[in-house]
Amino acid sequence: VPLTAAGRRFCALAEEHAVAAAARAAECDREGRLPAETLREMQESGLAAACVPERFGGGGVDSLHDLAVGIGRVGRGDASTAIALNMHLGAVWGLTRHWRAAARRGDGAAEPLERLLQQVAEGRHLHCVAGSEPGTDILHPLTEATPVEGGWRIDGKKIFGTLSEVADLVHATVRVREPGGADFIAIASIPRGTPGMSVRGDWDALGMRASGSHGIAFDDCFVTDAMLGRHGRWGEWNRRVLEAQVSGNLGLLGAYLGVAEAARALVLPGLRTRRKAWSGAPLAERPGIQHGVAEMEIALASARAMLGRVAMLADTFFAGPPPADDELGGAHSLMREFQCAKWLVNRRAIEVVDQAMTLSGGSGYASGSPLARLYRDVRAGPFMQLFSPNEAFEYIGRVALGLDPEVG
Amino acid sequence: VPLTAAGRRFCALAEEHAVAAAARAAECDREGRLPAETLREMQESGLAAACVPERFGGGGVDSLHDLAVGIGRVGRGDASTAIALNMHLGAVWGLTRHWRAAARRGDGAAEPLERLLQQVAEGRHLHCVAGSEPGTDILHPLTEATPVEGGWRIDGKKIFGTLSEVADLVHATVRVREPGGADFIAIASIPRGTPGMSVRGDWDALGMRASGSHGIAFDDCFVTDAMLGRHGRWGEWNRRVLEAQVSGNLGLLGAYLGVAEAARALVLPGLRTRRKAWSGAPLAERPGIQHGVAEMEIALASARAMLGRVAMLADTFFAGPPPADDELGGAHSLMREFQCAKWLVNRRAIEVVDQAMTLSGGSGYASGSPLARLYRDVRAGPFMQLFSPNEAFEYIGRVALGLDPEVG
Amino acid sequence: VPLTAAGRRFCALAEEHAVAAAARAAECDREGRLPAETLREMQESGLAAACVPERFGGGGVDSLHDLAVGIGRVGRGDASTAIALNMHLGAVWGLTRHWRAAARRGDGAAEPLERLLQQVAEGRHLHCVAGSEPGTDILHPLTEATPVEGGWRIDGKKIFGTLSEVADLVHATVRVREPGGADFIAIASIPRGTPGMSVRGDWDALGMRASGSHGIAFDDCFVTDAMLGRHGRWGEWNRRVLEAQVSGNLGLLGAYLGVAEAARALVLPGLRTRRKAWSGAPLAERPGIQHGVAEMEIALASARAMLGRVAMLADTFFAGPPPADDELGGAHSLMREFQCAKWLVNRRAIEVVDQAMTLSGGSGYASGSPLARLYRDVRAGPFMQLFSPNEAFEYIGRVALGLDPEVG
């Protein structure tokens, strides 16, 4: 449940949109189509402005805990819609945080951020982040920004660009080469329609089919100096990437928890009412059913608890004064907690849907069953950044052992 | 590995057919179409006659262990094809067993069975069993056989009728009402084209889409007296149903093991050769990859061991003299072992495919990836008769505790 | 971390006592002896009065969340001491709740409770609850209270009477027979030294050896009318038993979480500093160690999250207005959450200690190793009331399915 007033308003509104998201889910899944109409409605209702400060006309949601809860409410209706919304809201939450820091510092950096936030508040802009690339990792983007007259030229290829086909501004991580080899990572913010940027329309996966997670190609794509912000050293952890990975991805856990809750809600009513044809005995009285339901309850409670805990830890972390840029201990400590939660929430969500599938007695395995869609959707969670299970254990172990948290 | 000479020939032939099965798998999955051409080829090559005694021109495969191994070989190519083949071979294995018993007794029952087996040996007939019905269980079929002039009228509805669209003979479990309430279960064997039997063509599931597991309706469908055989009391365990459920379903475990092996074979080569784009480091050297591969190896070894053990136990059981009809202890004991194996093999197969999916790093999640198909296919296993996980634990526990093995 | 000011004071004090508890743990474990001196010190410092309202001179800890955290702090030092303390504090917490209700009602029931609480505040009294009996369950006590002149005669036998050897007041559940068969459950509060009550001194278990969980025999043991309070119908759930089972047992989860934290704290430093003798390579750099540590971290985070969540739910429940006595829905709902948490926290705590044992590389398996004691101690958790894993799944499943939550 949401903990702040802004969060409560956000969640209530999210629940309303979840109804439409659910109604469109089957069709969008079949067609592999992003429900652009749902996102437009979210811009109109103000849901898409949830993370813009109230002074700019936004919803004022600061709490990542409440953000994740609200994303989860949408996720109960449709997970693809939920992660698309999270892509935008996570980016906006980050902009708000940068605006706050800039406003505190009083330098000129606040003004352009203010303008971006107002455009979101007015329902005019959707943002997306393009971080993943094939064959490399988050600290080593291979998309390059090369200095040219008045700005930069971007060349490279991103994948998993959720929401990219309707995004008005794409924030892509890029590598900027430096003479001495001390390359750095920057964020290039590229407006929709910029020549050279093309959204591929190639997302066609087992699940999350309505998330529009297309590849994006940058081919000699120009951005102004103002639209490129340094992040840190290429290939090294820095505070901003750690923070962005936690704040931007926490909502995803909410989305997958929402899928698990939806699976439970789909299967329980039938177990309560259905009876064996030959004896009239209710299914609910069968020991195997009761045991399976109990396992589902425990897994679900555990996922909720874990998400709630890490989200509160994140709120505490971000409420504190920002540490020095070279003081990464606290951020790694938060990231470790996030990694524990990410692995567990995704795994438990998969198990809950799997258990619901078992409890459905086979009806959930039919192609047209909503449960079959949830079964496909929920499996995407572990792949999402940062980290996959192939890397998470090494990271968690290294941080806990006090080693340099570099993952192979 | 197969243990008998007949089994070795069967497995070698199965591997050949697996190539064609694999080549057709993607298309048949997409279209939800049974690969009838593969089954025809299996009839032509003699694979479909594997369980017919050699004296009738069959392959002489007696060993259920070797039958399961061979089904597994096909399952490596395509699981739908494998369970369709198992449906037929399991039925024929049972006919052979009945023929043997009848021949020993020397009564007239052997002759019609002999004819059926010869038709299979000549590649003319495919068999299928129709046991499942919605809302009831294996001991309480609701499809009824009513006595009429010269035979019986069959009315009712079956589901999960794998292979039914091309089967020449459908063996359906039915209920025969008796005046005093002592109803019994019988098997009605209904030839293809019998008026009143219609195969629905309605199989459309998350996975195993090429298995043609359609519903079958019987509407005033006539069979002769000769085509209806008593099985035992309606609602009670009897030796034949226990034996048929083990012998007919052991091959399914082979099929799902084959899926797990295929998933492993899909993912390992890439892990050995792929490298990180920015550093050239091989994926295989990453600790998380090595750990995940090890978990996959253990799960796979465990599934193989469990299937091998229960199949050898079944061979020992069926090699012994048939116990008296009212002596079910040995059959329940075997069924308990089979239930342990069924649960474990299905669960481990699911885990192996899931782990392969994780190790694929996301590429296996693409809609067109063979791994995505395996992920959908392998989930069917636990639903297959007898039992689902909703019932298996109760059955195993009751047998181990010496209680009446009746499951709610 | 504690959430209230009273809780923070309680936890700080608990940490101080944990030092002495830890110092005495090995010896008390070896001798199977309750560390009575530690409990005396807790009475002297005021820790034992933590749950007495501040107006009576107590610590004013209302929050069960904070109570569990503080018990966990003691549990890090010694689990036996922690569950002994929880036995007393849980009982006192319940008395305070009853006193509040009585004070609100304004009847005479408040006064004797006030006196009991003051005695605790003055460090004079320790309480214990005696609920368990061999071969029966919490709703069906077989110890009987028979009416006699001026009071009741108690006869029967209790087990697992943690703290009983030093308790000044033993609260035992008893059965009172009624003519029409509508027996009820009551609580008989029996002062130390009452003739006919004998503490057996027979606690000798694999672990938790210093908890003094002896059997207690009641043989013609007299209590006055004032010392017997009705609880509800014998054999039926009632609100007071549900509430008492949650509030009295939540702290136990804290104790077992403390054991897990202690195991982690024992093993991590060595992994950070130890090196292979032949190569000098640090153990921490080994992939298997990192993976094992990560699994330990996830399990521990999950246990913490689950306990934190259910404890906050309990605080919310108990902060609300007490529901009508025949309205059990909310209490069962809380109990279901508690059961999910109890199973999970105990299981994860066992796994964390097991993983620490593995990571110790064998040194933790030595008889004198503190880890070996933790390994024995932590296994007690699942046995503790209410419920054991033999019953918990049935209860959780039945409540989730909307069935009568009666467990066989």
Added chain:
Amino acid sequence: VPLTAAGRRFCALAEEHAVAAAARAAECDREGRLPAETLREMQESGLAAACVPERFGGGGVDSLHDLAVGIGRVGRGDASTAIALNMHLGAVWGLTRHWRAAARRGDGAAEPLERLLQQVAEGRHLHCVAGSEPGTDILHPLTEATPVEGGWRIDGKKIFGTLSEVADLVHATVRVREPGGADFIAIASIPRGTPGMSVRGDWDALGMRASGSHGIAFDDCFVTDAMLGRHGRWGEWNRRVLEAQVSGNLGLLGAYLGVAEAARALVLPGLRTRRKAWSGAPLAERPGIQHGVAEMEIALASARAMLGRVAMLADTFFAGPPPADDELGGAHSLMREFQCAKWLVNRRAIEVVDQAMTLSGGSGYASGSPLARLYRDVRAGPFMQLFSPNEAFEYIGRVALGLDPEVG
């Protein structure tokens, strides 16, 4: 079940000795004392000569499968006795294998081995292997053999020297330094009573307390040239170490499987007969009990299957012609299967005992309960060589990925 005639005789005899082993188990556990009398009886009955060829008067057990089954039979009675027996029999099995190879070669190496085997056949000698050392691993022994007049001087320290206090010959792995740095591993065979060898008597662990797994110190301890055999390069895998680690340790899995079987046998009868005191309802009819029993059955069946499979693979491997010394592929492949089995059998055995503990309802947690002893004993399995879980996953993963199977 044993597969060979020699194996059947061995197992039948082992079952007889298991009775005495069981009778002494509690006392030897309490006192931490090796049951030397049981081992003497095994020498007298010929059980200790099981792995000596029949031509020398031994039992002629070649099959490692049957060896493991027989060790398991003893393990049902007492696990400490079983691993002590396995220590001796595994060493003798290896001597027999070396004798066979030497006899085939026809060189003089056969004769001394023949003499050793005859002494075992006559019930005069017990052997033990001393491989483990603190802080290093099997490929890097730090105990050194230094050349001296007529032989070698041994200096160093071994741990986990099961059976050492009664062994007549201790086979210790040692390092022999070579000038160029190409050190090698050798086996020094040291007769009981050799000056400078002292068995410490320091084994005092959580479980397996009767296995006498003491430390052994070598201090200027002389052996003749004849008693030192080269094994391979120090720090590198070689065929003999791989083979010895599989053949010597397979029996340990049998011992831990025996513990699991004993735990099941302890708990089932009570579940069948005990009833709730207030209702008379049998425990066996409770759903939670049935589910727990089913989990125990599956875990046990899985452990049996896995041990059976790897033992048959080992028999096939050792029945084949020995590969060239530099051809390690087959041996690593077998070792990988063994590692999968070792991890799984040990883990499942732990789970079975844990589940039996849960099902005991608390009675198994009493200090004097045999189940409590099994709970302590079974936890030793994962620590035993080769590998612990800290290393096994890395090894399995590396072999499966085709990497150099060197574990950090």
